[in-house]
Each structure stands twice: as C-alpha cells, then as structure tokens.
Amino acid sequence: MKEINELNLPEGLHYTKDHEWVRVDGDTAIVGISDYAQDQLGDIVYVEMPEVGNEFSQGEEFGTLESVKAVSETYLPLSGEIVEVNEALADAPELVNKDPYENWLVRIKPADLSELSALLSVDEYLDLLNG
Amino acid sequence: MKTVLATGGLILNEPLLWEKGKRGRRGMDVPASDVPAAKIDPEFMGVGPDFPDLSEVDIVRHYTRLSQWNFGVDTGMYPLGSCTMKYNPKINDKIAATPEIAASHPMLPDRLCQGTLKIMYELQGYLATITGLDAVSLQPAAGAHGELTGMLIFSAYHKGRGAARTKILIPDTAHGTNPASAALCGLHPVPVQSGPDGILDPEVIARLMDQETAGIMVTNPNTLGLFEENIKEVSRIVHAGGGLVYGDGANMNAIMGVADLKKCGLDIVHLNLHKTFSTPHGGGGPGAGPVCVVDHLKKYLPVPRVVKDDKGYRLEYNRPDSVGRVHAFHGNFGILIRAYSYIRCMGAENLKKASQLAVLNANYIKEKLKGDLHLPYDRPCMHECVFSDQKQHEFKVSTLDMAKRLMDFGYHPPTIYFPLVVSGAIMIEPTETESKDDLDLFIEAFKEIVREARENPEILHEAPHLCKVKRLDETAAARHPCLTG
Numbered sequence: 133m134k135e136i137n138e139l140n141l142p143e144g145l146h147y148t149k150d151h152e153w154v155r156v157d158g159d160t161a162i163v164g165i166s167d168y169a170q171d172q173l174g175d176i177v178y179v180e181m182p183e184v185g186n187e188f189s190q191g192e193e194f195g196t197l198e199s200v201k202a203v204s205e206t207y208l209p210l211s212g213e214i215v216e217v218n219e220a221l222a223d224a225p226e227l228v229n230k231d232p233y234e235n236w237l238v239r240i241k242p243a244d245l246s247e248l249s250a251l252l253s254v255d256e257y258l259d260l261l262n263g
Numbered sequence: 264m265k266t267v268l269a270t271g272g273l274i275l276n277e278p279l280l281w282e283k284g285k286r287g288r289r290g291m292d293v294p295a296s297d298v299p300a301a302k303i304d305p306e307f308m309g310v311g312p313d314f315p316d317l318s319e320v321d322i323v324r325h326y327t328r329l330s331q332w333n334f335g336v337d338t339g340m341y342p343l344g345s346c347t348m349k350y351n352p353k354i355n356d357k358i359a360a361t362p363e364i365a366a367s368h369p370m371l372p373d374r375l376c377q378g379t380l381k382i383m384y385e386l387q388g389y390l391a392t393i394t395g396l397d398a399v400s401l402q403p404a405a406g407a408h409g410e411l412t413g414m415l416i417f418s419a420y421h422k423g424r425g426a427a428r429t430k431i432l433i434p435d436t437a438h439g440t441n442p443a444s445a446a447l448c449g450l451h452p453v454p455v456q457s458g459p460d461g462i463l464d465p466e467v468i469a470r471l472m473d474q475e476t477a478g479i480m481v482t483n484p485n486t487l488g489l490f491e492e493n494i495k496e497v498s499r500i501v502h503a504g505g506g507l508v509y510g511d512g513a514n515m516n517a518i519m520g521v522a523d524l525k526k527c528g529l530d531i532v533h534l535n536l537h538k539t540f541s542t543p544h545g546g547g548g549p550g551a552g553p554v555c556v557v558d559h560l561k562k563y564l565p566v567p568r569v570v571k572d573d574k575g576y577r578l579e580y581n582r583p584d585s586v587g588r589v590h591a592f593h594g595n596f597g598i599l600i601r602a603y604s605y606i607r608c609m610g611a612e613n614l615k616k617a618s619q620l621a622v623l624n625a626n627y628i629k630e631k632l633k634g635d636l637h638l639p640y641d642r643p644c645m646h647e648c649v650f651s652d653q654k655q656h657e658f659k660v661s662t663l664d665m666a667k668r669l670m671d672f673g674y675h676p677p678t679i680y681f682p683l684v685v686s687g688a689i690m691i692e693p694t695e696t697e698s699k700d701d702l703d704l705f706i707e708a709f710k711e712i713v714r715e716a717r718e719n720p721e722i723l724h725e726a727p728h729l730c731k732v733k734r735l736d737e738t739a740a741a742r743h744p745c746l747t748g
Contacts, residue, residue, distance in 0.1 A: 133656060133659075133661060133687075135656065135657075172686065175737075175738035175741075177738060177741035177742050178741070198741075200737045200738055200741055201680040202680055202681075202683055225742070226738075226742070
C-alpha cells in the first residue's frame with residue numbers, strides 16, 4: 133500500500149471525506165474515487181453504478197465498488213442527476229486501480245454548485261488523510 | 264524457535280473424478296435381480312448421466328488425496344476470528360451416529376419419536392438457560408437464517424401493535440450479515456458508528472432512535488472482540504422508543520454462563536450451535552442457528568413448536584401469531600444432536616470455564632503480540648483480538664502477506680480485512696481449544712513473520728511457499744471466474 137506522500141492527488145479537484153472526487157466540467161461534473169481509495173480497496177473486481185436519470189442528494193450512496201477485500205459504497209459528492217455512467221468499467225473494473233482520475237465513475241448534472249463549499253481542497257483532504 | 268510446526272511433505276496431485284477412470288471399471292457388483300422384470304414407460308427413458316467408470320481404489324485414493332490437501336481444526340490451530348473454530352469432540356459425532364437417533368425418520372408420528380422430541384425439548388431448555396431468555400426455536404439452519412427469523416419476529420411484533428416500522432439500527436461493529444437479514448424483511452439499515460473506545464455510545468443511539476425505527480441489531484461481544492459495556496443503557500433507550508433489541512449471539516463463546524442476555528435487555532438472540540456448541544463447520548457444511556426470545560415474543564416463534572404435556576412430547580402447529588415455518592422437518596437435526604451432546608458432556612460449570620479460557624487465550628495473544636503488531640483498541644478483549652498491519656506499512660508488507668506466510672508455519676490464517684472499522688484488520692480467535700504451549704508456538708511464529716517483514720519482505724510477498732497451492736490470483740478469480748469443471 134502507498135504511503136501518503138506517494139499518493140497522486142491532483143489539484144483542482146474537490147474531494148469528500150469518503151474519498152470521492154468531483155470536477156466541474158461545463159454544466160456537468162464528473163465523479164470518481166481518489167488514489168487513496170483505490171489503494172485502500174485493492175484490486176477492484178466489480179463496479180455497480182446507478183442508471184442514467186437517477187437522482188441523488190449530496191452524500192447519498194449511489195453505487196458500490198467490490199474489491200478482493202471488501203465491498204464499499206460510493207457517495208455522491210454533489211446533489212444531482214446521473215447523466216452518464218462510465219460503461220468501460222463494467223468489463224474492466226481494474227481501470228479504476230490503474231488511474232482513478234482518468235477512469236471516472238459517473239457524470240452528473242449538479243443541482244446546486246454552492247454545495248462545493250462543503251467539499252475539501254487537496255490540502256484539506258491531505259490533512260484528513262494525515263489524521 | 265524451538266520447534267517449527269510445518270514441514271514439507273509429499274502431496275499427490277489428483278484430477279477431477281470425471282477426468283479419471285476407464286470404460287468398464289466398477290467399484291461394486293449389483294446383485295442379480297430376484298424380482299420379475301417390468302417394462303419402463305418410454306417417457307422415463309433416455310440417455311443416462313455421464314458418470315465416470317471408477318474402481319473402488321480409484322475413489323478411495325481420490326478422497327484420501329483431497330483430504331490431505333485440507334487443513335482443519337483436527338490438523339492444527341485455526342484462529343479464524345469470528346468463526347469460533349473450536350475442536351469438535353468426537354463423542355458428539357458418535358452420539359449423532361447412534362442408529363436410534365440417526366435412523367429416526369422425520370415423518371414419524373409424535374408417539375413414535377418421543378426420544379428425538381425429548382432431545383429437542385431439552386435442548387431448547389438448555390439454550391434458554393444459557394442465554395437467560397425464555398423460549399427457543401431450533402429451526403433456523405444457521406446464523407443468518409436465525410437473524411432473518413428474528414427480523415420476521417420484529418416485523419410481526421410491530422405489525423401486531425398496528426404500527427409497521429421501516430428502519431433498523433446496525434452498528435459498524437455488527438456482523439456483516441445483519442443488515443442483509445434486516446433488508447430482506449423490508450427494514451432499511453441505518454449504520455451506527457461505534458465510539459472511540461470501540462463500543463456503542465448510548466448518546467448516539469438516543470439521537471438515532473425514533474418512531475420509524477424497529478429496533479437495533481447488536482453483536483455482543485462485537486466484531487472488535489469487545490463487550491458492549493453500555494448494552495443495558497442502549498436497550499433501555501431502544502425500548503423507550505418502542506423498539507426491540509436483537510442480539511447476534513455468534514460470539515456467545517465469550518460469555519457462556521457469564522452474561523445474562525435478558526438482563527442486558529435483549530429481546531431476541533440467535534445462537535450459532537456450529538460455533539459455540541462445537542459442531543463441525545466450515546466448508547459450507549450445515550449449521551444451526553436457534554432463536555431465543557423473551558416471553559412476550561414467544562407467540563411469534565416458528566411452528567411447529569416442541570411442547571410437553573402430561574401425555575409426553577408433541578409438535579404443536581396451532582400458533583396463529585407465528586411467523587410460520589422456516590425450515591423443513593426439525594431443522595438441521597444432526598447438528599442439534601451434537602450441540603446437545605456437547606452441552607450434556609460439559610455441564611454448566613465447564614461451559615462457563617470454556618468461555619473463560621477462550622477469553623484468557625485471546626487476551627494472552629493480544630498482550631504477547633501487541634509490541635509486534637498495531638493494536639487499534641488497547642483494552643481487555645473478549646474471545647478474539649483485532650490487530651492491523653499499520654506497523655508493517657513501511658516495509659510494504661500487508662495483512663494478506665502475513666496471513667499467507669502463517670500457512671508456511673502450519674497455521675490456518677486468521678480472519679483478515681474484517682471488521683471493516685479497522686483498516687488491514689487481523690482478527691485472531693484462538694478459542695479455548697489451544698493450550699498455552701500451542702499458543703506460545705503460534706505467537707513465536709507470528710513474531711518471526713514480523714521479523715521477516717522487516718528484514719526480508721520478499722519472502723512474505725511470495726508466501727505461502729510450503730503449501731500445495733502457492734499464492735492464488737484472487738483478483739483474476741473474481742474478475743474472470745471459471746464456473747464449470
């Protein structure tokens with residue numbers, strides 16, 4: 133497993149305490165899990181994602197990731213509607229381990245961008261990981 | 264180290280039965296028919312199943328070789344946390360194989376199976392005494408089935424009061440099957456975070472308990488191996504809110520004859536006979552998960568109930584409030600017999616002593632290894648202790664590596680990566696089975712592995728080295744499962 137200083141935590145993303153990230157991209161936003169999350173989970177073997185059109189509120193469970201160690205829920209960083217699911221992960225869940233930023237989970241239409249203020253910057257997220 | 268338990272040995276390869284044999288080989292002779300031949304309706308005729316042709320020695324060698332690949336509690340220490348892999352005394356199997364018991368047909372009328380009914384009736388009584396609760400059903404087939412039965416009773420109880428409830432509180436230190444059992448009954452599991460000392464905080468329960476909440480499912484001792492010291496207060500809060508308290512009794516091996524669960528405020532408890540009461544388990548064999556309840560919930564227990572009146576023992580079906588039957592016939596009767604035999608052989612005093620020794624053994628391991636392995640909750644534990652791999656991170660050695668390496672020393676690995684509240688958990692449950700000498704050998708083996716992690720981590724990354732099958736690719740097995748022979 134990686135030490136904290138070995139983690140890849142890009143600037144410019146908004147992180148959650150549950151180790152997801154979100155990046156606003158025009159009028160949509162893409163959501164994935166952090167390098168820390170994929171490293172802790174270990175080899176991901178199954179990705180269960182919601183249907184396009186489902187709506188969730190901020191912090192609500194929207195899917196699960198199954199690794200050889202455990203099954204973990206994923207929580208949506210912002211309220212919104214699912215507009216796209218990364219279909220490639222159904223056959224190749226290992227892509228999330230390979231690069232958790234390139235290989236996002238879902239694209240959403242955020243309901244309220246002011247919710248971003250409740251999320252963590254990269255520095256705040258690092259503080260959380262350093263405990 | 265004085266003695267290394269594990270050594271190399273000659274292990275033979277063995278194919279599937281379908282890959283063995285040759286046309287015309289036989290392991291038995293069918294006697295000549297002594298009744299007249301009869302025509303078979305062509306409707307029932309067809310191509311027979313593709314069974315391999317095998318001789319007797321083909322089959323004996325097949326299963327003997329497979330048995331030599333195995334590791335069981337009869338082979339060595341099996342500290343698989345949360346599973347209570349204690350030794351199963353052979354007398355229990357002997358009693359269960361007694362023809363009068365083993366050949367008793369489950370459809371015999373009550374008057375012809377008074378003996379088996381008596382055994383069930385008495386076992387119910389023993390389990391009630393051991394838990395402190397009032398009435399017992401022996402039907403559920405294993406732990407999660409007991410939980411499901413308990414949740415059916417929760418639902419029936421709330422419906423009976425005219426107010427179905429939708430939520431259930433599940434601590435993060437509960438067994439993983441609890442939320443699933445509750446969800447099957449239409450209850451939405453609400454996770455409860457345990458406090459900083461690893462046990463439930465009554466204030467958190469008070470905040471979450473409301474009129475929509477059917478109750479709580481508590482595993483006690485919990486999956487950190489800690490006794491829920493606030494259980495009475497937690498129960499009081501849940502009862503005050505109109506809810507019920509379910510106890511997952513899978514960890515009963517820590518508290519037999521020590522804790523009275525009714526006095527703790529529990530309304531329903533399931534027991535795992537295959538764990539606490541020493542019947543063989545693992546490998547998917549049958550279990551038994553009897554459900555014990557307090558008096559006012561007795562009417563909801565599954566039918567038939569085994570009852571006794573002045574005419575003897577009988578099965579009673581007329582219980583209109585019952586949740587119904589949850590298992591065919593009498594439950595997993597062979598397991599019930601073994602548990603009955605175990606309880607009768609041990610007696611009350613020795614059951615209590617078994618729990619005390621199980622707790623002592625776990626605390627001994629905890630104290631001896633806490634300098635080598637990170638111990639997230641450093642306080643007296645019950646029947647199991649939970650470490651993590653935090654101290655080995657700097658050597659890039661994980662819990663999985665250490666667990667695999669333990670096999671090279673002749674031990675079954677402990678439970679790993681559970682409970683989820685401890686990252687990289689190593690959950691060790693020695694049970695009362697192990698003597699101090701054997702515990703010391705295990706501790707010395709683990710210390711050696713921790714030394715290797717520091718000095719030669721590669722040996723751990725590639726472990727196990729002595730087993731027939733080396734490091735398995737669990738990822739490939741999960742991503743690309745091969746489901747055919």
